[in-house]
Amino acid sequence: MGSHAERKQSFISKYVFSKDHKVIGIQFLLTSFVSLLIGGALAMAIRWQLAYPWQEVPIIGKWLFPESGGTVTPEFYATLVTMHGTVMIFFVIIPFLVGAFGNFLIPLQIGARDMAFPTLNMLSYWFYVPAFIVAMTGFFVEGNAAAAGWTSYPPLSVINPQGQDFWLISILIVGSSSLMGAVNYVTTIVNMRAPGLGFFRLPMTIWALLITAILILIATPVLTAAGIMLLFDRTMGTCFFIPKGLVISGEPYAHAGGGQPLLWQHLFWFYSHPAVYIMILPAMGIASDIISTFSRKPLFGYRPMVYSICAIAGLGCIVWGHHMFQSGMNPVLGMTFMTSTMLIALPSAIKTFNWLGTLWGGKIHFTSAMCNALAFVSMFVIGGLSGIFMAATNVDIYIHDTYFIVGHIHYVLFGGSMFAIFAGIYYWFPKMFGRAMNEFWGKVHFVLTFIFFNGTFFVFHILGVGGMMRRIADATQYTYLQHLQPLNVFASISSFGLGLVQVIFVLNFFSSLFFGKRAEANHWKANTLEWADTPSPPPHGNFDVIPTVYRGPYEYSSPLVKEDWLPQSRKLAETAGAGRH
Amino acid sequence: MFNCLRIRFSVPLISSLLLAVSFSEAGIVSGTATFDGTVPTMKAIKMDSDPYCALQHTQSLFKETVIVGENGSLKNVFVYVKSSEELDAMIENGEITAPTAPVVMDQKGCHYEPHVFGIMVGQPLEIRNSDQTLHNVHAMPKQGGAFNIGMPGKPEPWSINKAFKVKEIMVPIKCDVHSWMSSFAGVLDHPFYSVTDAQGKFEIKDLPPGDYVIEAWHEKLGTSEQTVTVADGAPVAISFVFTKPAAEASEA
Amino acid sequence: MIKKFGIIPALAGTLFASDSAWAAKYTAWWLPDNVSTFGTQVDKTFYIILAITTVIFFLVEATLLTFLIKYRNREGQKAKFIHGHHTLEIVWTIIPAAILVWLAFYQRGSWAEIKQNFPAxxxxxxxxxxxxxxxxxxxxxxxxxxxxxxxxxxxxxxxxxxxxxxxxxxxxxxxxxxxxxxxxxxxxxxxxxxxxxxxxxxxxxxxxxxxxxxxxxxxxxxxxxxxxxxxxxxxxxxxxxxxxxxxxxxxxxx
Known part of the structure; x- marks a missing residue:
């Protein structure tokens, strides 16, 4: 081996249909930016409508909604919430965390030259792109894109216009993309680790990605099956989810019977609850790496951290019923799911305490990456704690389907996953592109995002406690919600600020590509293989010589060396290795 | 089956008809629709499900299923040319185009105005919401082109333009938020239709000379048809008499 | 006939007119006043969880901030070389676990009352x-x-x-x-x-x-x-x- 010298490649095979995991990772990253822009724009429209119901959307309203004189229509509002959720979950957070970081980091951090199946890897990206295009095509068909919520509960999702078909097909394709990626990740991590790199010497990011990939393999086929059933219900009249006697707007539904709407909810949440962990576990891994690096201190409780990830994944597969406490499911099942749900808070708590333990006694460098990782920890705490309210079945009766839930999920997915994504981008940008992002603008972006994020989403909890239902287009319709309207206005103005300050990030990202400070090979003086053993950016084939690993990834401030870092691959002459791992 | 009743036109006559695009010598078919029998009582509409609607009326609105006036005059009967070879030819030749002026359907006081109307395929239907409450306009044609649009209440009346794609007698339009609201659209590919007024009168104008099958449609009382011949410029008078439908009669 | 039915919209009208007085009872940006028998139990559980989570929230965030200030990067400071602490791990596993299990059992009765034990x-x-x-x-x-x-x-x-x-x-x-x-x-x-x-x-x-x-x-x-x-x-x-x-x-x- 070792003959990794740059081969002559055409532009297309090098940058478009590339089989190089680094290029594929960057492709996922850049495409996810586009999705993020679209998902964010949808969110802005939602917030405009909630703050100023049925008023003309400024600037673009007349162009977007010529029919209604520039205002959002009720049916388009349903499309907005549906597509915002769909885009953000399936086309932003999962591709960022699993697609971009997963592809870029796995071979580099385990000391492999590439993924186990490079062609499958390329296909995984080239399934993701058409899936996104199909999802977006929905906006241009009769009756607009899907409007049954990202959860697509039948019968609504069966009787809605054809945009729903595009949604389903898109989900089937993106699910296949996920599966291809996951097979690759598991195979690569299990089989292709560098010599000496035992499982308990893996960086937390890799551990998280491994468990995430296993979760994807367990859960995604169920969603795929359910999606095909729903598609059959829509196109062939199979009625898997349609009970007898359905009457739509006074007209009996043709050949209704034999189906059960709750079946979809079980199948959907069997995927979608683990999907929440698919979206948070890699974020936890990234945060662990970054916090340890910039505290210049070993990760506190490495093994408990690993066990926590495994526990989250295990419990994550048996808690889906907590989305269905009010669905009409047997209340006895509610008790069961409540207990497992209460327990899943535990590993998350353990992880939080260990992050605090890592910070304790450290030498903390407040880089942009570190600031975002710390924001991840503090915001994830809120998202985790608010989850306990929903786990309590009797409190859930009241707050289920209210803005409390919306607030909770945004603290987990924006406060958690998105801050970790920002952190990861600041952290690995030098390795990806050979230049570092601007630290000053990174911090400006961080501070503003942090403020506007809380201004937007903390308010959601109060709206939820006030009883405001999710997915309603106009809260002023209800007597008991009218006095909450100032809060909606406040949240909306914050959200516009939140959207606006992302421009800083985008500008910083793209200007740093060309004008950023040149990055050193080990830009952050970190221990893991991608920093210690290969230049920035790494060449085709990643490593000159495959490194041998002598210790765990977090041996910062080790007394064995005078620097405060000790790469995994450095052989120490006097001892046979150091550290416990 | 009406083809057999029809007098066959000679070729020169047809061609002269085709030239009569200006309808300068067109005729009028007019008359009345009446109801024969015990006049049913229309129930008052209960609007308490949306207090806004109830507030718009100092007196109850009544259902509009069967509205019978003096001497049995029947309102809201849709009278239209059901078939005619002359018209078919004109349509085929593209001599009849939909007007660009819209038909207006207003939603006011949680009530459709008009309750029955005619419209041409492709002609704009201006759906107005004069109420400050949500209406959804759910048009349910059987031949395709159904639409369901939500029109939230705004401080000022506002409207949306829609159009029907296929001819159909009749397309029901309803509001799922206020289940008492209903309207019927007669969608045609020609402009020869009329709706009876409170006096039960209808008038189909500008008909070129020829033979026509005229149908009268009523939402509850069914349909009835007659064949008429329109000569150059001469008015034709016909009348339709409706009776209680058999199902209701047996109940009573 | 008309006169008689005219009373219906009039009734609904008074209902709507009293809307403003009705709205006046909602002022707090918080839980609307409870008017059902089992609602008090739901609210109680809500407040218990709120109290627990608030305490934990402030403890965690205060600890975080303290560490961030105390252990910020300074000249000559060296980070501790510690990989974990066995007893600590056990403590911060057992305590939250105990709280969560207690919560799980605590609210079971209320759930059963609302969703399982229906009146005849x-x-x-x-x-x-x-x-x-x-x-x-x-x-x-x-x-x-x-x-x-x-x-x-x-x-x-x-x-x-x-x-x-x-x-x-x-x-x-x-x-x-x-x-x-x-x-x-x-x-x-x-x-x-x-x-x-x-x-x-x-x-x-x-x-x-x-x-x-x-x-x-x-x-x-x-x-x-x-x-x-x-x-x-x-x-x-x-x-x-x-x-x-x-x-x-x-x-x-x-």
């Missing part, structure tokens, strides 16, 4: 409730106390119930999934087509309250709004006999 039909005021795009239909047994007979009373978006007596709802849906939500009664139950799901509550006071739909059911979801009217038993009887009379009058050929 003979002791309760029974209403068949059905959602459809975009209205709530309520069906009462009528004078003969039997459902499915000619004298059943149907109302749309107006639910009439007695105070201080259990109300048993049999919730269903004609088309898509809706969710029957009474915010002030801390009650929510999805209405699923093909299923009849029971739900109950016992109002503590008379008045008019909102009925909401909490599950996306289409374009009219945001205003699939009903009204819950809680009367004293005698007022309810009057109301129902009025409605029964109207029902009789509906048998007009139309």
């Amino acid at each position: 039909e003979k002791d309760a005021f029974v209403v068949e409730t059905s959602g459809q795009q975009f209205e709530w239909h309520f069906n009462y047994a009528g004078p003969d106390q039997q459902f499915g007979t000619a004298d059943d009373i149907e109302t749309i978006n107006q639910l009439h119930v007695p105070v201080e007596k259990p109300v048993l709802l049999k919730i269903s849906s004609k088309d898509v999934i809706h969710s029957f939500f009474l915010p002030e009664f801390r009650l929510k139950q999805d209405a699923v087509p093909g299923l009849v799901i029971p739900a109950w509550f016992k109002p503590l006071k008379t008045g008019v309250f909102d009925v909401a739909c909490a599950e996306l059911c289409g374009l009219g979801h945001y205003r699939m709004r009903g009204f819950l009217n809680v009367y004293t038993q005698s007022d309810l009887d009057t109301k129902l006999s009025e409605l029964a009379q109207e029902t009789e009058e509906e048998d007009i050929w139309e």
